[in-house]
Amino acid sequence: MANQGDVKTEPLPNTPPTIEVERKFTFTDSTEDKLQEQGASLIQQKTFTDIYYDVPQYSLTLSDHWLRQRDGVWELKCPPENPTTNDLSQVTCQYAEHVTIPEIIAKCSAVLGLAIPTDSSMQEFLTSAQCGQFATIKTERKSYSLNEFSVDLDTADFGFRVGEIEVLVLEENKIADALSRIDMLAKTLGVGESKKLPGKLSAYLQRFRPEHYKTLLQHEIIPEVRDEHFFC
Numbered sequence: 001m002a003n004q005g006d007v008k009t010e011p012l013p014n015t016p017p018t019i020e021v022e023r024k025f026t027f028t029d030s031t032e033d034k035l036q037e038q039g040a041s042l043i044q045q046k047t048f049t050d051i052y053y054d055v056p057q058y059s060l061t062l063s064d065h066w067l068r069q070r071d072g073v074w075e076l077k078c079p080p081e082n083p084t085t086n087d088l089s090q091v092t093c094q095y096a097e098h099v100t101i102p103e104i105i106a107k108c109s110a111v112l113g114l115a116i117p118t119d120s121s122m123q124e125f126l127t128s129a130q131c132g133q134f135a136t137i138k139t140e141r142k143s144y145s146l147n148e149f150s151v152d153l154d155t156a157d158f159g160f161r162v163g164e165i166e167v168l169v170l171e172e173n174k175i176a177d178a179l180s181r182i183d184m185l186a187k188t189l190g191v192g193e194s195k196k197l198p199g200k201l202s203a204y205l206q207r208f209r210p211e212h213y214k215t216l217l218q219h220e221i222i223p224e225v226r227d228e229h230f231f232c
């Protein structure tokens, strides 16, 4: 995660992308007790709003590129250059997170096959690419810290709840190790599901953008969302 604090600062140029290795899980009231038993401390409780963007043909999300503004700050989550593939990558996600505008424009333009100058503003990029908003999600997040892990318990405004264990790594050769450490913690917390769980955006699309959801599901970009994933 990047730039989620209350103070919005422009990221420094040439900030290397961090790689987020994360695993989603379904949480219950007892999850917080288990976290605290393991020595986790509640470090933050906050609310934020994400606005996601794509072109009408869904080209960005079909390429697993997730362009959003979180409380007004631009972020792009996309696959790392060299993702790790092993058994644990079936239940865990790896994303590079870009936060500098030139990088975001370069990555998105490449996916869209457009030559948009990287010194454009985001507004110029959106107009040239015909890119618009497709989802707005308000999340209440409780963040726990446990050793190198960050554990987020998210409740979205449309009745969807999901937990995430996350480790940030700076180099791709550290991904495999992060995957197995996340797996150990998931088992300790009793949340070691055997397949990927959908996140908030997948659930949002299933409920509010069925055409977009069906297209991403058919291309195996997102996992299937079932009714039991919602709590109201």
Ligand SMILES: Cc1ncc(C[n+]2csc(CCOP(=O)(O)OP(=O)(O)OP(=O)(O)O)c2C)c(N)n1
Pocket: 001, 002, 024, 066, 077, 093, 095, 139, 164, 196, 197, 198, 199, 200, 201, 202, 221, 222, 223
């Ligand atoms: C299990 C799974 N869910 C969603 C996707 C598609 N997808 C990938 S990124 C992505 C964008 C949303 O990322 P996510 O981590 O679910 O949101 P959030 O927790 O609010 O952001 P954070 O604070 O962690 O930055 C999507 C839909 C996928 N490939 N696999």
Ligand SMILES: [Mg+2]
Pocket: 022, 164
């Ligand atoms: Mg996440």
